[in-house]
Amino acid sequence: MKTKDGAVPNPDGHSDKSDADQLTVAKSDRLEVSNKAQAKLSKEYAKAQAKAERPKGRMGQAARDMLLSIGAALALVGFIAFFTFRPGDDSVKAVDYKPIVASARTAGAFDVAVPSNLGSEWIANDARYRTAPGDFKVATWHIGFVRDRDAYVGVFQTNGTDQGFVKESTADGKPGATVDIAGTKWVQYDSSTANQRSLLTRGQLNQPSTGASAQVKGQAAVTTIVTGTQSFEELAAVAASLRTS
Numbered sequence: 001m002k003t004k005d006g007a008v009p010n011p012d013g014h015s016d017k018s019d020a021d022q023l024t025v026a027k028s029d030r031l032e033v034s035n036k037a038q039a040k041l042s043k044e045y046a047k048a049q050a051k052a053e054r055p056k057g058r059m060g061q062a063a064r065d066m067l068l069s070i071g072a073a074l075a076l077v078g079f080i081a082f083f084t085f086r087p088g089d090d091s092v093k094a095v096d097y098k099p100i101v102a103s104a105r106t107a108g109a110f111d112v113a114v115p116s117n118l119g120s121e122w123i124a125n126d127a128r129y130r131t132a133p134g135d136f137k138v139a140t141w142h143i144g145f146v147r148d149r150d151a152y153v154g155v156f157q158t159n160g161t162d163q164g165f166v167k168e169s170t171a172d173g174k175p176g177a178t179v180d181i182a183g184t185k186w187v188q189y190d191s192s193t194a195n196q197r198s199l200l201t202r203g204q205l206n207q208p209s210t211g212a213s214a215q216v217k218g219q220a221a222v223t224t225i226v227t228g229t230q231s232f233e234e235l236a237a238v239a240a241s242l243r244t245s
Helices: 016-084 098-107 163-169 232-240
Strands: 123-132 135-147 151-158 174-181 184-190 197-202 223-228
Touching: 098 123, 098 135, 151 163, 151 232, 163 223, 174 197, 174 232, 184 223, 184 232, 197 232, 223 232
Parallel strands: none
Antiparallel strands: 123 135, 135 151, 151 223, 174 184, 184 197, 197 223
């Protein structure tokens, strides 16, 4: 038996069409719930992603601020340096070498030599007396003087046998002519890698006061080098003025 609208009734009194309608409604309800759930999940994911990216943004901003601050500081330093730095104004720190000389001559392995004819325009900028590790009887001495920015003269001495001492003190200079300076034989060394000339002698130094070799402590075993940017003639004058007392 069919109903008025043509649907076949079920034994419980409901038509097939009514059941189909209910099934469609149920499916529609489930789809709506599913869509709402997806929308909610998408919204929650967007919130979580925003939270995760927020600290990174703050860190990035902080890093940018720090770089900008450093850049501003460097710019300020560069600005000040530009107006205060002068290449020709290099200052020389003077060294009081006399106490070092006195101490070296009192307790040292040999009497150290010091130039006595340099004018007041020459400034002592280095004075060192050092003993060898484990052997205080082996020592090296150096005193250096500068004039202006490009003039230098120094004295190196040692009673050691290290061949590197001569190479370093003469800037790898090559030996040349032997000259007599105030009765002492000196060998000229000329460096091809630097604007440096040197004079080298071994043994006793003639003292300018007497013109004769003085018997001073340990001097017989000492290698003495006078070196600098000066000419050999000027270095010879320095060598002739060396005093060990």
